Amino acid sequence: MTIPVLVVAGFLGSGKTSLLNHLLHTTSGLRIGVIVNDFGRVNIDAMTIAAQVDAMVSLGNGCLCCAVDASELDEMIGRLAPAEDAPVDVIVIEASGLAEPPAMVRMVLASDNPFITYGGLVEVVDAAEFESTRARHPQVDNHLRYADLVLLNKIDRVDEPTRDALLDLVRGLAEGIPVVPTEHGRVDPALLFDPVDRPEPAWRQLSFEDLEEREHHVHADYDSVDFATKDPVHPQRFAQFLTDRPAGVYRMKGFVDFAGTDQRFTVHTVGSYVSVTTDPWPDSSRATELVLIGADLDAELITSALDATVEPDPAAVDQLAMVSITRYLRD
DSSP, X not given: OXXXXXXXXXXXXXXXXXXXXXXXXXXXXXXXXXXXXXXXXXXXXXXXXXXXXXXXXXXXXXXXXXXXXXXXXXXXXXXXXXXXXXXXXXXXXXXXXXXXXXXXXHHHHTOOOTTEEEEEEEEEEEGGGHHHHHHHOTXXXXXXXXXXXEEEEOGGGSOHHHHHHHHHHHHHHXXXXXXXXXXXXXXXXXHHSOOOOOOOOTTOOOOHHHHHHHHTOOOBOOEEEEEEESSOBOHHHHHHHHHTOOTTEEEEEEEEOBTTOOEEEEEEEETTEEEEEEEEOSSSOOOEEEEEEESSOOHHHHHHHHHTTBXXXXXXXXXXXXHHHHTTBOO
């Protein structure tokens, strides 16, 4: 089991710390390790979350993507994920508002740590200040395209016509990347990473404010689509699906039975990132089972596209077709 490393980016004041605090309050039993990259001499973000996080590495007075190289970030991640039985289940890097998200993603992907996997780039956007942010920082358009998921935050601060117009604008700029509207960074953690079945720690006592927060929680909507077939899948057609995933798909996970193979292939995607691992089938029954998660998903289109990958004549599939899949294999 590898630990996902999630990068949360966004310009100053967009709501990154609100998102992180929300995740810390709503992921009961999930151990979250945090790397906070605050800009300035006093690390306010780190002070805000220090009392409620399971493990934290704080980097003050500078931008993470400029201050360290991949090996140094690897060392910090290694402090949170030193072994297979690491003390955390998820690592979240909260980037400085002045960070360059693509550079941070490259550093995570360059990690030599075998116990982690890339968990996605979440770009947080301030709905109330989006137009002025674009005027000051034109690069925000590119940041949206680099993201795996965009949260249009603070929609409670704009009226409904403005919100609808902003959603259309941001979705157009994001070019098919899922865009989820949120208030106060409140998004269902299941959209970002898998929950862990672990009981609530005995030492944690919920205050009345905690209980009220949970009772009146407003989770951002997201969709999921399940797909299953007992027939083998054609490797090249499935690889093409991975390349041309339908709009709005953020994550995909599950098992695939490829025609002409004897192993079970576990597929995990986040945005454009694809990871494939292999292991023996646990029993004689073989099947492809996938779950796709995202925003505004067209279930009929997704199901139809996956149906088209099913191979009616497995014996006719050239073994070289698996090259299109094995290029995604993790060592």
